[in-house]
Amino acid sequence: xxxxxxxxxxxxxxxxxxxxxxxxxxxxxxxxxxxxxxxxxxxxxxxxxxxxxxxxxxxxxxxxxxxxxxxxxxxxxxxxxxxxxxxxxxxxxxxxxxxxxxxxxxxxxxxxxxxxxxxxxxxxxxxxxxxxxxxxxxxxxxxxxxxxxxxxxxxxxxxxxxxxxxxxxxxxxxxxxxxxxxxxxxxxxxxxxxxxxxxxxxxxxxxxxxxxxxxxxxxxxxxxxxxxxxxxx
Numbered sequence: 001x002x003x004x005x006x007x008x009x010x011x012x013x014x015x016x017x018x019x020x021x022x023x024x025x026x027x028x029x030x031x032x033x034x035x036x037x038x039x040x041x042x043x044x045x046x047x048x049x050x051x052x053x054x055x056x057x058x059x060x061x062x063x064x065x066x067x068x069x070x071x072x073x074x075x076x077x078x079x080x081x082x083x084x085x086x087x088x089x090x091x092x093x094x095x096x097x098x099x100x101x102x103x104x105x106x107x108x109x110x111x112x113x114x115x116x117x118x119x120x121x122x123x124x125x126x127x128x129x130x131x132x133x134x135x136x137x138x139x140x141x142x143x144x145x146x147x148x149x150x151x152x153x154x155x156x157x158x159x160x161x162x163x164x165x166x167x168x169x170x171x172x173x174x175x176x177x178x179x180x181x182x183x184x185x186x187x188x189x190x191x192x193x194x195x196x197x198x199x200x201x202x203x204x205x206x207x208x209x210x211x212x213x214x215x216x217x218x219x220x221x222x223x224x225x226x227x228x229x230x231x232x233x
Contacts, residue, residue, distance in 0.1 A: 001198075001225055002031040002032055002039075002043070002200050002225065003031075003200065003224075003225055003226075005224070009218070009221035009222050009228075010221050010222075010226065010227040010228065011221050011227070011228045011229075011230065012027075012227060012228070012229045012230070013229065013230040013231070013232070014229070014230075014232060015232070016232045017232070020052075020204075020205055020231045020232065021052065021055045021056050021059055021205075022059060024045075024056070024204050024205075024229060025059055025060065027229075028040065028043065028069065037066060038067060040066075040068065040069055041067040041068065041069065041070075042069075042199040043069035043070065043199065043200045043201075043202065044069065044070045044072075044197075044199060044200065044201045044202070045069050045070065045071045045072070045202045045203075045204055046072055046073070046074045046077070046201070046202070046203045046204070046206075046216070046220075047071060047072070047073055047074065047204050047205050047206070048073070048074065048204075048205035048206040048207075048231075049073050049074075049075075049205075050073050052073075052204075052205050053071050053072065053073055056071050057071060074203065074206055074213050074216065075181065077181065077184045077185065077188065083184070086180065086184070086187070087174060087175060087180075088174065088180075089174070089175055089176065089179075089180035090174040090175065090176055090177070091177075092127065092177065094174075095127050095130075095168075095177075096120070096123045096124060096127050097123075098168065099122075099123040099126050099127055099164060099168065100119055100120055100122075100123040102164045102167065102168070103119055103122050103123055103126070103161070103164060104116070104119055106160060106161070106164065107119070110160070113157060113160060122161070126161055126164065126165060129165065130165045130168070130169065130176055130178075131177070131178040133165070133169075134176060134178040134179045134182060135178050135182070135210050135211040135212060136211050137211060139166075139169075140162050140163075140165050140166035140169060141166065143162055178210075178212070181210075181212045182211070182212045184212075185212045185213075185215050185216045185219075186215075188216070188219070189215065189216070189219045192219055192223060196223050196224050196225075197223065197225065197226075198224070198225060199225060200225045200226070201220050201223055201225065201226045201227075202220070202226070202227050202228070203216060203217050203220045203221075203227075203228045203229070204228075204229040204231075205229070207230065207231070
């Protein structure tokens with residue numbers, strides 16, 4: 001254990017201009033002072049990205065032989081969650097190719113909608129937009145029902161593309177990477193409500209700009225041995 005019992009969420013931050021990774025390691029050293037080397041190996045750290053993971057691992061390697069915490073990027077939660085029953089995610093390339101096929105059919109039926117030369121650009125933009133919709137918990141139906149007033153003609157064309165997004169999302173057999181990440185977070189949060197982990201879990205360096213990551217940070221900050229560490233705030 002590295003945290004005392006608390007009635008409030010544990011949210012910490014490093015000052016501006018501080019080497020975040022070095023400060024994180026120093027903080028863990030202080031929290032684990034007096035405990036055996038195996039205590040560090042029980043700590044689970046979810047970092048913002050793979051670059052931060054490599055930086056932390058390099059700093060620990062400079063200290064010589066020793067045990068390390070389990071350091072993973074937040075987006076690699078699939079490695080820790082129990083995934084039975086969760087379908088595999090569609091790869092970004094597969095998603096864009098599937099969208100391109102559907103957009104091509106739409107353009108063939110409505111040649112004035114867009115030039116075929118824009119097919120893959122449209123697929124790329126629609127894939128990014130779908131990712132934002134899933135992360136923010138907004139359904140295609142919600143967006144389609146927006147009242148755009150004087151932009152109705154342009155909006156009518158846009159809704160044709162939204163119909164493709166709704167078609168892919170509602171299929172559900174192969175979720176987008178963002179949708180699967182949300183499923184994994186939902187499952188972890190549900191499991192933690194029933195049986196909170198006894199080992200320390202830390203989310204470090206992320207600001208929660210993605211909805212699924214934000215929900216993960218909320219859950220971790222309220223675990224008996226959980227904490228969120230924000231960078232440079």
